[in-house]
Amino acid sequence: MSVGELSRRSVLRGVGFTALGGVAGFVLAHGSDAAKAKRSTAAANSYGPGPKAGNETLTTLAELSDGGGVVTQGVVITRDASGDVHAFSATCTHQGCTVAAPSGSGTLDCPCHGSRFDADTGEVIQGPAVRPLPAVAVSVQGDRVVRG
Numbered sequence: 001m002s003v004g005e006l007s008r009r010s011v012l013r014g015v016g017f018t019a020l021g022g023v024a025g026f027v028l029a030h031g032s033d034a035a036k037a038k039r040s041t042a043a044a045n046s047y048g049p050g051p052k053a054g055n056e057t058l059t060t061l062a063e064l065s066d067g068g069g070v071v072t073q074g075v076v077i078t079r080d081a082s083g084d085v086h087a088f089s090a091t092c093t094h095q096g097c098t099v100a101a102p103s104g105s106g107t108l109d110c111p112c113h114g115s116r117f118d119a120d121t122g123e124v125i126q127g128p129a130v131r132p133l134p135a136v137a138v139s140v141q142g143d144r145v146v147r148g
C-alpha cells in the first residue's frame with residue numbers, strides 16, 4: 001500500500017463522513033419544531049403589510065381631522081374634506097421609507113428623497129417614486145377605523 005493510496009482512501013473516508021453528517025443534520029433539522037414554525041401563506045410584499053383579519057382598530061375618526069391623517073401599524077389613514085376615509089401602505093414605493101401623515105397640504109410626503117403622494121388616492125404627485133401607494137382596505141365602524 002502506497003502513501004498515495006492511503007491519502008486517497010483517507011480523503012474518501014473523510015468525504016463520506018462529511019456527507020453522512022450533512023444528511024443526518026438535514027433530517028434532524030427538517031423534523032424539528034423550528035422547521036415547522038410559522039410558514040406564512042400570506043402574500044408578502046416589500047411595499048406594505050400583508051393582508052390581516054378584519055376588525056383590527058387602526059384609529060378613530062376623532063383622530064382624523066378633515067384633511068388630516070395618521071400613520072399607524074404601517075398604514076397611513078387619511079380623511080378628505082368631505083369626511084371620506086382612505087388608507088394606504090405607509091411604505092414609500094421608492095425605497096421603503098415611511099411616509100408622513102398629511103399636514104393639511106393634501107399630500108403624503110416621504111422624508112427620505114422627497115416623493116409626494118396624493119392623500120386621497122395614493123397616486124404619485126412628485127418622484128422619485130413612480131408607483132402609487134397601495135390601498136389598504138379599511139372600514140368605519142362607529143367611531144373606529146378598522147382594517148378590512
Ligand code: FES
Nearest residue numbers: 092094095110113
Ligand atoms: S424612499 Fe421615499 S422618496 Fe425615496
